[in-house]
Amino acid sequence: MTISAAALATIVVIATLVASLTPILLIALFIRDWKKGCLW
Amino acid sequence: MTSLGAPILPTSIAWGLLAAFSILWVALGWWLGRHNRTAEDHMLAGRNVGLALATATAMATWVTANTTMTAPQLALQLGVWGMLGYSLGALGLILFAPLARRIRELMPEGFTSGDFIRLRYGKFTWRVFLVVSLIYAFGWLVSMAMAGGVLINALAGIDYRVGMTVILTVCVIYTLLGGLRAVIGTDFIQTIIIIAGAAFIAWLTIDKVGFEAIHFNLLDERPELLNLLFPAAIMFLFNNLLFGVGEIFHSNVWWSRAFAFGRNVGFRAYLLGGLLWLPIPIVAGFIALATPALGINVPAADMVGPLVAAEVLGLTGAIVVFIVVFAALASSLDSLLAATSDLVTRDIYRGHIRPRASAQNQFHATKVIVVLLGLLTWLAASYRGEIPIVGSLAELLYFTGAFVASAIWPIVAGLYWRRANPAGAALSMILGSTLGLISYFAIGFYVAALVGAAVSLVVMAGSTWLWPRPFDWGRLARDEAPAGGSRA
Numbered sequence: 027m028t029i030s031a032a033a034l035a036t037i038v039v040i041a042t043l044v045a046s047l048t049p050i051l052l053i054a055l056f057i058r059d060w061k062k063g064c065l066w
Numbered sequence: 067m068t069s070l071g072a073p074i075l076p077t078s079i080a081w082g083l084l085a086a087f088s089i090l091w092v093a094l095g096w097w098l099g100r101h102n103r104t105a106e107d108h109m110l111a112g113r114n115v116g117l118a119l120a121t122a123t124a125m126a127t128w129v130t131a132n133t134t135m136t137a138p139q140l141a142l143q144l145g146v147w148g149m150l151g152y153s154l155g156a157l158g159l160i161l162f163a164p165l166a167r168r169i170r171e172l173m174p175e176g177f178t179s180g181d182f183i184r185l186r187y188g189k190f191t192w193r194v195f196l197v198v199s200l201i202y203a204f205g206w207l208v209s210m211a212m213a214g215g216v217l218i219n220a221l222a223g224i225d226y227r228v229g230m231t232v233i234l235t236v237c238v239i240y241t242l243l244g245g246l247r248a249v250i251g252t253d254f255i256q257t258i259i260i261i262a263g264a265a266f267i268a269w270l271t272i273d274k275v276g277f278e279a280i281h282f283n284l285l286d287e288r289p290e291l292l293n294l295l296f297p298a299a300i301m302f303l304f305n306n307l308l309f310g311v312g313e314i315f316h317s318n319v320w321w322s323r324a325f326a327f328g329r330n331v332g333f334r335a336y337l338l339g340g341l342l343w344l345p346i347p348i349v350a351g352f353i354a355l356a357t358p359a360l361g362i363n364v365p366a367a368d369m370v371g372p373l374v375a376a377e378v379l380g381l382t383g384a385i386v387v388f389i390v391v392f393a394a395l396a397s398s399l400d401s402l403l404a405a406t407s408d409l410v411t412r413d414i415y416r417g418h419i420r421p422r423a424s425a426q427n428q429f430h431a432t433k434v435i436v437v438l439l440g441l442l443t444w445l446a447a448s449y450r451g452e453i454p455i456v457g458s459l460a461e462l463l464y465f466t467g468a469f470v471a472s473a474i475w476p477i478v479a480g481l482y483w484r485r486a487n488p489a490g491a492a493l494s495m496i497l498g499s500t501l502g503l504i505s506y507f508a509i510g511f512y513v514a515a516l517v518g519a520a521v522s523l524v525v526m527a528g529s530t531w532l533w534p535r536p537f538d539w540g541r542l543a544r545d546e547a548p549a550g551g552s553r554a
Contacts (some may be wrong), residue, residue, distance in 0.1 A: 027294045029146050033282035034292075037150075038272070038352045039136045041345030045265040048125075049258045055118035056254065064116040064328070066247070 070533060073223035074376035075384040080222030083385065084229075087392055088236040092243070098251040099244025105429040106467035108245030108406045109177060110326040117335055119250050120327045124159055124339030124399035126253035127319060129260050129346055130206075134387075134394045135213055137351035138371035140302070142364065145284075145291030147299030149351030155310035159340030164315045166324040166332030168481050170543045179321035179477075180413035185545050186537065187481045194492045195476070196413055198469045198499060199316055203406040204446070205466040206313075207439065210399045211447035217391050220369045221376075221384055230447050238440035241407075242433055246326055249400045256393040261346065261488045263390035265384060268349045272379050275356045283358035291355060297358055302512040305467065309515035312470035315477045319405040330357040336407070353378075407435040467515035468502025475526040485536055490529020496552050498522030 032051045077533060102108045124203025133152070140148035179199065184192035218229025228393075230295075240248050284292050293299075314320045324332050352375045360377050364370045372391070377381035405528050411432045415424045423431065476491035506548055 027338070028285070028289065029294055031277050034146065034281060034355075035277040038268070038277070038288045039468060041153075041352075042265055042268045042272070043347035044154060044259050044342070044345045045268070045349045048261050051342070052122050052257060055121065059116040059118045064114075065119060066112055066114055066116065 071220060074372070075222045075330035075381070075388055077222050077224060079381075080224060080388060083106050083388055083392070084218075084232055085201035087389070087396075088232065091236055091396055092240045094246035094252050094255070095240025095242075095244035097244075098248045102247065104423045105432065107247070107409075108429055108432060109404075110322065111247040111250055113243070114328045115250060115323075115326050115327055115331065116328060117331050119254055120259040120323070120331050120335035121339045121342070123250040123253040123323060123328075123334055123401070125321075125343050125346075125443065126165065126257040126260065126394075127323075127345050127401040127549060128155070128159055128339070129257070129394050130210060130213075130312075130398040134260070134264065134350050135217065135348055135369070135371055136355035137347040138374070139367045141291075141351035141354040142357065142367055142370045144285075144299040144302055145293065145296055145355070147290075147294070147296055147303050148291075149348050151299065151303035151306045152347035152351060154307045154346050155347065155371040156340045157307055158310035159311075159336050159343060161311055161340075162320055162324075163333045163336035163340070163480060165315065165477075166320075166327070166336050167175035167313040170323065170329065170332055172481070172539060173325070174543060176325050177322070178409050178412045179318045180315060180409055180417070182321070182480065182542065183419070183476075183491075184413070187476070187486075187491045190487050191415075191476070191492040191495075192413070195316070195473065196409075198473055198495050199318065199409065201404070201407070201464045202313070202317065203319075203402060203471050204442070205265055207399065207406070207443045208394055208446045210402065212393045213391070214399075215447065216369070217388070217395075221372055221388050222365075227448055231444060233395055234399065234440055234444055234447070237396055237403060238436060239443065241400045241403045242436050245432070246322065246404050249404045252400065253397050256397040259393040260390050260397070262357050263386045263393075264349045267347070267379065267390075268353060269385075271353045271356055271374065271378050273358050279283050279359045280356050284355060287358040298510070298512060301516070303514045305464075305474075305514070305516045308471045308474070309464065309467040310513060312414075312467070312472070312474045312519065316470055317405070317446060318409040319401050320501065322404050322405045322408055335528035379457040403436050403439055406439055407432050409440070412437045430440035441545050464511035464514055465486075465503075465506060467511070468506055468518040469499045471518035472496075472498025472502060472522040475522045479526050479530060483530060485530055485538070486526070486537050487529040487533050490526055490533070494525035497525055 131297030137152045140152055183195040215226040216234035218224045219226040234390050290296055354370045356374055362373055364376055375387040411428050415431045459541045473494045476494055479486035498518040498521040501512045501521045505517040506514035
């Protein structure tokens with residue numbers, strides 16, 4: 027049973043999209059914690 | 067066509083990058099740790115780390131050079147299941163989320179995973195656990211140091227031992243200066259660098275090669291890599307799942323964070339970190355599937371990631387990979403150095419050598435032990451290839467799988483089963499590790515964790531069912547409460 031090109035593309039594109047958004051999410055969380063004084 | 071024959075990054079640029087990032091990490095380490103005064107500050111960053119830093123450090127520590135270099139290697143060897151199987155390592159972080167909350171509730175003053183095993187199961191099981199845990203920690207440290215040397219040599223032509231020495235020295239210095247606070251602070255920046263860099267390379271590979279070309283060439287040259295019923299790959303998938311769970315459940319790297327994160331932070335940080343980590347091995351690994359389409363000759367499987375990046379992006383790719391892997395290496399090496407030195411300080415130095423060691427004694431001992439661990443790691447990594455079991459990165463990593471998977475059930479049972487049997491816990495680790503190792507050599511690296519975990523489960527469940535030993539959970543908090551100079 028071979029994975030199709032479309033299925034491979036779907037998996038990789040979704041993974042890459044999530045990975046691309048992760049730094050933005052982490053920076054947003056950092057700013058939120060910093061403003062609330064609960065970084066450490 | 068690219069091969070490993072010539073360096074793909076000019077040596078001068080590589081030295082410049084090494085110098086710049088080394089200065090950055092050491093300066094940050096000093097700055098973050100400048101107010102550390104006690105062992106608790108140094109080892110647990112004050113026990114109140116917030117969600118952003120907690121999530122990032124969980125991710126950064128779990129994104130190792132093994133993720134950035136071994137994920138492509140596994141995709142090249144085991145195909146689609148190789149990268150998907152590696153991404154299941156995220157389940158370790160996700161499943162540890164409730165454990166982190168439980169650990170913090172049961173042991174609000176705890177320091178290490180060894181503290182828990184000693185109080186929960188007694189001294190014999192504690193010693194067995196320390197052997198398992200230290201073998202794993204040392205194997206991981208050596209594999210990280212080796213990865214650093216291999217990468218720098220392959221990318222920039224810098225001698226393996228020189229590159230490995232630089233990376234290790236930098237991590238030892240900033241861990242020494244700032245303790246866990248430095249580790250967590252640098253982890254945040256390293257996470258951003260690693261994920262942004264990996265995503266950048268993946269997008270450009272997709273853009274330049276395309277899925278149709280990748281799929282067509284794989285079907286033509288390596289059709290087994292697209293096979294969803296590839297037996298070795300499916301076995302690897304389950305093995306990797308258990309390996310990841312075992313690594314996280316037992317290792318002091320994750321326990322020390324559970325103690326360091328704020329009271330209601332641990333659960334959310336591990337859960338979010340796991341969910342965000344899940345796609346990273348796919349992003350880092352998939353580029354290896356482009357090798358047939360790019361006509362790349364891969365002489366060493368663990369260098370496939372950098373080779374593809376350099377082929378697709380040229381000098382920029384080589385620079386991005388260099389920075390990403392340097393950050394990945396540092397983020398794991400520092401965590402391991404800090405957590406292992408804590409374990410050795412608390413469980414070997416204070417537990418076996420100087421039971422009356424004051425908080426200040428432990429504070430100083432931790433620093434000495436970081437340096438000693440760095441030296442030992444350097445010695446082992448220097449003789450790469452001359453030690454029989456130290457072969458490729460993946461082989462070394464999975465060698466430790468038998469040990470870590472055998473610790474899963476003693477940990478879970480210890481945290482949740484009131485009647486877990488202490489002798490059964492020791493036996494499950496001994497038998498699980500032994501049979502896991504036998505299967506590693508007799509069958510293959512991809513079954514060691516599977517066998518270790520299965521044997522450990524049978525022994526742990528069977529011994530508890532046949533010889534239950536009731537336990538008072540309150541002992542964990544009472545016995546670990548600050549007394550006798552154990553804390554500042």
